[in-house]
Amino acid sequence: MYKKLDKNDIDFLLTVCKREDIFVGDEISEDFSHDELAGEIKYPEAMVYVRNTEQVSKIMKYAYENNIPVTPRGQGTGLSGASVALYGGIMLNMCKMDKILELDEENLTLTVEPGVLLMTIGQYVEEHDLFYPPDPGEKSAAIGGNINTNAGGMRAVKYGVTRDYVRGLEVVLPNGEIINVGGKVVKNSSGYSIKDLIVGSEGTLGVVTKAILKLLPLPKKSISLLIPFPNLESAIDTVPKIIKSKCIPTAVEFMEREAIIGAEEFLGKKFPDNSSNAYLLLKFDGNSTEEIEKEYENVAKLCLECGAYDVLISDTDERNESIWSARGAFLEAFKASSEIDECDVVVPRDKVAEFIRYTHDIQKEVGLRIKSFGHAGDGNLHVYPHKDDLDEATWRERLNKAFELMFSKARELNGEVSGEHGIGYAKSPYFCESKDENYVNILKGIKFAFDPKNILNPGKIY
Numbered sequence: 001m002y003k004k005l006d007k008n009d010i011d012f013l014l015t016v017c018k019r020e021d022i023f024v025g026d027e028i029s030e031d032f033s034h035d036e037l038a039g040e041i042k043y044p045e046a047m048v049y050v051r052n053t054e055q056v057s058k059i060m061k062y063a064y065e066n067n068i069p070v071t072p073r074g075q076g077t078g079l080s081g082a083s084v085a086l087y088g089g090i091m092l093n094m095c096k097m098d099k100i101l102e103l104d105e106e107n108l109t110l111t112v113e114p115g116v117l118l119m120t121i122g123q124y125v126e127e128h129d130l131f132y133p134p135d136p137g138e139k140s141a142a143i144g145g146n147i148n149t150n151a152g153g154m155r156a157v158k159y160g161v162t163r164d165y166v167r168g169l170e171v172v173l174p175n176g177e178i179i180n181v182g183g184k185v186v187k188n189s190s191g192y193s194i195k196d197l198i199v200g201s202e203g204t205l206g207v208v209t210k211a212i213l214k215l216l217p218l219p220k221k222s223i224s225l226l227i228p229f230p231n232l233e234s235a236i237d238t239v240p241k242i243i244k245s246k247c248i249p250t251a252v253e254f255m256e257r258e259a260i261i262g263a264e265e266f267l268g269k270k271f272p273d274n275s276s277n278a279y280l281l282l283k284f285d286g287n288s289t290e291e292i293e294k295e296y297e298n299v300a301k302l303c304l305e306c307g308a309y310d311v312l313i314s315d316t317d318e319r320n321e322s323i324w325s326a327r328g329a330f331l332e333a334f335k336a337s338s339e340i341d342e343c344d345v346v347v348p349r350d351k352v353a354e355f356i357r358y359t360h361d362i363q364k365e366v367g368l369r370i371k372s373f374g375h376a377g378d379g380n381l382h383v384y385p386h387k388d389d390l391d392e393a394t395w396r397e398r399l400n401k402a403f404e405l406m407f408s409k410a411r412e413l414n415g416e417v418s419g420e421h422g423i424g425y426a427k428s429p430y431f432c433e434s435k436d437e438n439y440v441n442i443l444k445g446i447k448f449a450f451d452p453k454n455i456l457n458p459g460k461i462y
Contacts, residue, residue, distance in 0.1 A: 001087070002087050002089060003066050003067045004045065005045040005088075005089070005090070009046070009062075009068065013059070013090075016055050016058045017048055017051075017055055022047075023046065023047040023048075024046050028047045031076065032073070032085075032093075033084070034081075035076045035080075036076065036077050037424070037426055039341075040086070042088070043088070044089060044091035045088045045090070047093055048091065049093045050092050050094060050096065051096045053178060053209040056092060056209055057178055060172050060173070060456075062176075063090060063455055064174055064176060068089045069088065069458050070090045070174075072144070072208075072456075072457065074114065074142030074145035075141050077138045078421065078424065079344065080344075080421050080426045080427055081425040081460075082202040082423070082457070083145070083203070086458065094114045094142065094207075095115040098116050098117070099112070100112050100121075100124060101113065101210070103125070103130075104184065105128065108217075109212050109215060110124075110125060110213045111213070112210070113209065114143060114145075114208050115142050115144065116142065117143070118134075118136065118138075118139050118140070118141050118143060119139040119140060130215045130217065130218055131217065132216075133159035134160075135154050136151040136152065137328060143211060144208050146162050147162055147198075148199075148202050149420065150199050151420050152419065152420040154251040154253060154283075155250050157249065157252050157378045158248050158250045158377075159216075162199065165213050165214040166196075166199050166213060166214070168195065171205075171208055172207040173451075174206070202457065202460050204447060204456055204458075205447065207456070219287060220287045220288065221292060222284065222286075222292070223285075223292050223296060224283045224314040224320050225299070225300060225303075225314070226280075226311075226323055227279060228273060228278070229276060229279065229280065229307060230278070230307060231277050232254065233357060234307045234308075235279065235280050238303055238307075239280070239349060239376045240349050242303070247298050247299050249282040249284050249299065250283040250285045251281070251283040251375070251377065252375070252377030253281040253327055254279070254280055255278070255330070256278050256373070259330050259373050260274045262330070262333035262336075263327075263329040263330055266333035272314070276309060280308075282296070289315070300313075334384050338386040339395075340384045341387075341403075342382060343382075343403060344383075344419055345406065345407065345410040345419060346381070346415055347379045347414070347415035349378070351414070352374075355410065355413060359383050366401050368386060368387075368399070368402055369388060371384050371386065378419075379419070381419070383406060385398075385402050407430040407434065411434050417431050423461045428459075428460070443461065443462055444462065
């Protein structure tokens with residue numbers, strides 16, 4: 001189907017990139033055969049660090065003419081296999097394209113290359129009293145990966161997701177041509193929004209080589225509320241009432257006691273409270289303490305009326321850090337205790353409690369320990385089946401059954417199979433089952449319009 005690389009192809013790469021930026025065969029580290037998903041191991045035939053748009057364009061043009069598959073990759077922190085070279089070929093490693101190109105304080109935009117880390121963007125703009133709201137849990141991810149998966153994170157309930165903060169993109173098409181979509185304008189109703197199509201396309205339509213990001217003024221103050229409940233159901237059932245109260249928090253997270261204890265052990269430090277079975281963790285931000293207090297006082301009262309044991313207010317940087325560092329460590333703590341896989345579903349906010357109850361109920365049926373936490377404010381749930389001491393064959397069999405049940409339940413509740421981690425290859429079967437034939441055919445038609453030879457990140461999404 002695809003051309004296998006030979007000496008002529010490597011010689012071509014050497015005319016475009018320096019030798020030290022090209023890795024072939026056994027030179028390629030095992031790290032580049034997978035992402036953070038515990039799944040299929042596939043190596044590219046050549047892995048190339050690209051350093052500018054011109055190199056990307058030349059390589060794509062050559063690959064297109066010679067029918068060579070190309071897989072773009074950032075930091076490899078994805079959880080759906082989207083950056084795995086399923087068909088070998090060339091992997092474009094974008095991590096060396098890591099320059100911040102322009103901060104435009106008049107238009108509140110930041111122009112960056114795709115390899116810039118999310119944490120770097122956050123630190124850089126905060127030094128200028130500005131704010132980039134998308135807040136995925138993996139701060140070491142590259143912005144290009146965030147754009148390709150339309151990543152969300154904890155602040156999505158108030159501020160939205162990555163797509164809402166991408167103003168413009170420079171994109172190399174599969175045939176090597178370079179296009180610019182969007183720009184610094186705030187409004188645009190000029191034809192189809194190719195920019196919004198590229199965002200979330202998981203590197204299947206084009207290679208992002210530059211992004212213009214929308215910024216906001218930096219909120220001056222934030223306060224967190226840690227709210228213990230007798231059980232997870234009463235905690236999650238409170239969330240739609242919080243949203244309906246019109247006091248929109250920056251973040252609304254849910255967690256269970258077991259996840260907190262795991263994070264304490266992993267970090268080696270105590271959480272402010274771990275005595276209750278379930279918690280909501282809320283954050284409010286604004287320009288003054290008085291402004292935030294007006295918001296959270298109504299929410300605190302509402303939570304107590306809904307059965308919360310208490311409302312613990314965290315109004316110092318030190319306390320906030322202890323709470324949110326523990327929340328940020330949940331995934332790593334799960335990984336430290338067992339091999340895991342993830343079900344990254346999203347359901348309507350008023351169905352979160354029902355879905356979580358369902359994951360508890362099926363544990364015995366599927367024979368797996370299943371733990372969860374997530375963004376209760378936007379219905380995006382991170383559910384983790386644990387392998388524990390199962391052999392590989394049994395684990396895979398039970399995991400597939402668990403996924404089938406959970407994705408089926410998500411569809412029943414009018415949800416989707418992925419809230420922010422994308423489809424990749426891992427969720428492709430479940431995604432296609434959730435969509436009718438017409439929908440999938442439209443996706444295939446879009447892919448064909450961009451990439452008629454299907455060389456760019458093949459085997460992903462559908």
